[in-house]
Amino acid sequence: MLTIEEKFKLMATDSAPGQEVRAPGTVEGLSGDPIEGVRVDFSHGDVDAHPPIPGSLALFDQGFEEGAPQAYTEYRGRAKLRAYLSGKLAEFSGAPVDADSELIVTPGTQGALFLAMGVNIMPGDKVALIEPDYFANRKLITFFGGELVPIRLDYFGAEGAGRAGLVVSELERAFADGVKLFIFSNPNNPAGCLYSREEVTAIGELAEEYGVKVIADELYARQIFDGREYTHLRGLGIMDPENLVTIIGPSKTESMSGFRLGVAYGSPSMIVRMEKLQAIVSLRAAGYCQAVIPLWFSEPEGWMDERIAAHAAIRDDIVAEFRSCPGVRVRATEGGSYVFPQLPALRLGLKDFVTALRVQANVIVTLGTEFGPQFTDSIRLNFSQDHGKAMDAVRRICQMIDRYRA
Template identity: 35%
Template sequence: MSVREADQFLKLDGGGHGLLDTTHFDTVRFPPPEWASSAIQEAVSNGAWAYTPYRGDPEVLQNLADSISSFMGSRVSADQLALTPGTQGALFTTLSALVDEGDLVLLADPDYLFCERILAFLGARVERVPLDLTGPEPTLDLEVIEQFMPEQPRLLLFSHPNNPTGAVYPESMIARIAELAVEGGFRVLVDELYSRLVYGTVPFPHLRSQKGMEDRVITLLGPSKTESMSGFRIGVVVAPEDVIASVEQTLAMTSLRAPAYAQRVLAKWLSDDDDFLQQRIADLESIKNDTVAALSQVPGVKLSPQAGTAYLFVDVSSFGVSDVEVARALQQEAHVVVSPGYQFGPRGSGHFRVCYARDEAEWAGALERMVVCLTGLANGAGIFGP
């Protein structure tokens, strides 16, 4: 079946439908920081803040420029920023501003499920760059990028940390991507939505801090995941000024601006929240370890836990049934919604993505049901028969 048919078949529309929905974070267990509530209430009480320029309130942008500069290790000016309706809005408006019909775009595989769908909507030609998790460090197949360089790609697109696998790339790979971009004359769009959600002492290299990339890379950021502010619908584009100008025009035509009151919550984002961030990462890492331990009990399941995000990308290719069928069984038997791997590209087939940012007690029961269901499938005794 087609991607659209499979989504409709599994009711993957973000609604949950009364099931435990692991396609996104549990924002009850993991609420936004305390300062977010007071910031939004202050904004709502000031009607003068209801309308802003298309790319964002100038005061907010100036404050963000300083905090993002510190975070990324690369100087950012307010003229290099635009605020969007969520990071999803950042992805669509930026791709709409940059990509024309027939343009060659290189896309990591697997990667965030809406990337290829947006590119198809825009009429781009997509060629996939495989992600390899089998070596000592995760890496994209850079030889594939080199292979397509004579065809003058318009853009390289990837998420970092990778969604769905959680992979954090080594600095050597990020540095080589920068060299290839400069050599090949193409731009790179990197979605760093999860760049604050990295475990242990693994360093996170920002592509923008690499030599020659300030005028060549577009970085997407936002507080929707690590800080659980998805409901605020606010994203950030960090890009060269010519790209920001095009993004601004796209914003004007699609949404006028990011939610103006929500823009004000960014005043405290990326600053003075180390205690909050460390506690959140510690809580999620504990749940991650429990999730890995539980799913490792299932015969035939292969796990490659990575250093970022709150996702596991579970390999069930040995079961002999499709990832759509596995997702359907988990819905019907375990009452849990997962994201089947086909959504993330061809290399995602035979996997499913699960978000373990859940309430611990509720998640423990769900894991027990999942283990029973998956073990049945592994043994050929699931709902599809032997």
């Protein structure tokens, strides 16, 4: 059995997004001069370039002034806010949500994910996940002692076919082999692709057939580009509702990350356990922060459309720029704010190249290996940035690729 020190060695955060304010490591083999430019941190979105929903500070202040009832809510969130959200989420996802038994407000979508994993994984349980997918999923499975069963996503092969690239036969083999829990993000983080109705249906049918529980991470489900169809697994009505929990939050498209709010909804038995876990993890999402919830899904008219259009425009330019760089391969983002370009062979290893980008080009990106050990040739960018600065930074990345080509 692992010691606690060994267990935490498996959960390295040195290259995790959000930690880039720390001093970079040193790199051998750098050449050339620094490339001047304004620093862009692609590890997460820029809430100054794309600010929070208008009115959110005023609502927070009201919550503070209201005092005790907003400071101390039920662990699963204040009842009237859950009532509001349950209506909005039922409409959004196409299936009813009971405010009392089927929804919990959490400290960020990360909080929802932690709780959803924590109430389903016992040591030794097989947990299937997509590769590539959100980096924390891997660490959560490790933390709870689960056995990681990776399912390949053929995101390059499926581009243009209206599919994400799920290899359904692999998923079935894993489920047949005893997987207890399956987690996937749609749109996919980091590849930015959408699962087709057929793919989501296959997931639901296989989960139902093999009795597998599913966590559907729909964090970016409100930011879908080019009028594409989005399929909510819960809206299909294929799965036993007890076996499915869906998570979403206002931290991304809505830029509300500084309030740390998220929500998990679905399976009543999981929600009960999630609240028990939240009671010992952090009690509740910060009471005063919960007060801004009524703005989410009630943004000013046109505000979400504008935000999505602004991101589609940045995506178009970034994808075009990367594609003009010989040897770079990138799938155009269909939903969410990520691109996951594959780079040509370089003289530097991935970690050194990413450090070089930071040291020589003032650009921060996330290592592909955070999303699966095999992505040693890929980097992730969150393009929720100032459009002009982001384009300058991507051009600097391309210059750096040229500089370090093998």
